[in-house]
Amino acid sequence: MNRVRLLTPGPVELHPRARLALAGPQVHHRTEPAREAFRAVRRGLAAAFGTEGEVLLLTASGTGAMEALVGGLFAPGERVAVPVSGKFSERWAEIAGALGLEVARGDLPWGQPLTPEEVLGLMAPGTRGVLLTHSETSTGVLNPLAEIAAAVRAAHPDALIVVDAVTSLFLAPLALDALGVDAALAGSQKGLMLPPGLAFVALGSRAQARLRPYGYYLNLDRERRVQEKGESAFTPAINLVLAARAVLEELLPDLDAHLKRKRAYLERLYAIGEGAGLRPVPAREGVPAPMELRTPATAAFHLPEGLPFEAVRDAFLARGARIAGGQGALKGRSFRISLMGHYPGPEADWAFGVFREVLAELL
Numbered sequence: 001m002n003r004v005r006l007l008t009p010g011p012v013e014l015h016p017r018a019r020l021a022l023a024g025p026q027v028h029h030r031t032e033p034a035r036e037a038f039r040a041v042r043r044g045l046a047a048a049f050g051t052e053g054e055v056l057l058l059t060a061s062g063t064g065a066m067e068a069l070v071g072g073l074f075a076p077g078e079r080v081a082v083p084v085s086g087k088f089s090e091r092w093a094e095i096a097g098a099l100g101l102e103v104a105r106g107d108l109p110w111g112q113p114l115t116p117e118e119v120l121g122l123m124a125p126g127t128r129g130v131l132l133t134h135s136e137t138s139t140g141v142l143n144p145l146a147e148i149a150a151a152v153r154a155a156h157p158d159a160l161i162v163v164d165a166v167t168s169l170f171l172a173p174l175a176l177d178a179l180g181v182d183a184a185l186a187g188s189q190k191g192l193m194l195p196p197g198l199a200f201v202a203l204g205s206r207a208q209a210r211l212r213p214y215g216y217y218l219n220l221d222r223e224r225r226v227q228e229k230g231e232s233a234f235t236p237a238i239n240l241v242l243a244a245r246a247v248l249e250e251l252l253p254d255l256d257a258h259l260k261r262k263r264a265y266l267e268r269l270y271a272i273g274e275g276a277g278l279r280p281v282p283a284r285e286g287v288p289a290p291m292e293l294r295t296p297a298t299a300a301f302h303l304p305e306g307l308p309f310e311a312v313r314d315a316f317l318a319r320g321a322r323i324a325g326g327q328g329a330l331k332g333r334s335f336r337i338s339l340m341g342h343y344p345g346p347e348a349d350w351a352f353g354v355f356r357e358v359l360a361e362l363l
């Protein structure tokens with residue numbers, strides 16, 4: 001079978017260090033080498049998140065970590081604010097609603113970067129927290145987290161700031177403690193370039209102090225106690241933990257250069273697309289968003305009038321590449337192309353060439 005390369009915003013092309021680690025023999029998770037890897041990954045991820053707090057590993061997709069955080073930090077009936085401007089911010093609102101919280105949901109145009117005022121506008125006195133999406137993978141927006149977090153901290157010092165960083169970790173600069181973010185999460189199949197199956201939860205000191213028992217499998221309060229010993233309450237995806245350690249060893253010492261490369265790739269993708277007349281999805285009132293409010297995780301474009309997504313998808317597939325369509329409100333109206341996975345220079349150049357060819361053929 002010819003290999004089709006992933007230009008999708010998750011899962012992504014695997015890091016070669018991950019593939020090597022996954023080819024090894026099975027290890028048992030209750031052994032010292034496994035515990036050592038487990039601890040190393042927790043430490044490495046805490047550095048990547050930019051927190052002195054702790055990181056817990058869950059065997060789940062990213063959504064499992066979202067649920068664990070909402071359940072672990074808020075009691076039913078407590079009020080949280082959720083600005084919704086894409087598929088993943090909508091997921092925060094759905095989870096909070098499913099767990100019985102009072103959700104102050106603000107529906108904003110999809111693809112529009114959030115402003116601090118829009119977030120504060122949802123926070124009545126007594127709001128216990130705000131659930132934010134840093135990189136809204138469904139629309140290509142990178143929300144201005146520093147400004148939003150500063151505004152929330154100033155106006156609502158007791159509210160917890162909880163951030164979905166699934167496609168900003170390892171893609172955009174992140175420093176939870178410095179920004180005053182209390183808790184965040186990510187998943188293995190995005191910026192870390194691993195297969196799906198592991199989720200990461202970062203807890204700063206205020207979030208740790210508020211943690212309460214929740215449910216059974218996704219109980220962070222229990223996990224925190226067990227993970228101190230380098231184990232987890234149930235069988236962890238230990239193979240993925242070993243792979244995570246291998247990739248972190250390579251990524252962490254040179255993280256800034258990695259982030260710069262991803263940012264440069266994004267700018268190339270938009271230059272090619274916009275140069276051919278495509279409109280980027282990140283925008284406010286029709287005006288394209290500045291580059292710093294577009295996530296390095298994926299470029300997102302509106303489909304030109306009359307061009308169905310399937311035609312674009314198939315033109316990429318004919319050249320050995322898979323892209324993604326729009327989600328939710330943007331389904332059938334946009335497409336997304338991502339170099340979030342392992343794309344060293346020559347392979348990125350191949351992807352840019354494919355994109356140019358597809359546009360030349362279809363436009």
Ligand SMILES: *Cc1c(COP(=O)(O)O)cnc(C)c1O
Binds near residue numbers: 063166187
């Ligand atoms: C991928 C992703 C998630 C998690 O999705 P899962 O399918 O549960 O891993 C959450 N938030 C964002 C922004 C994502 O891109």
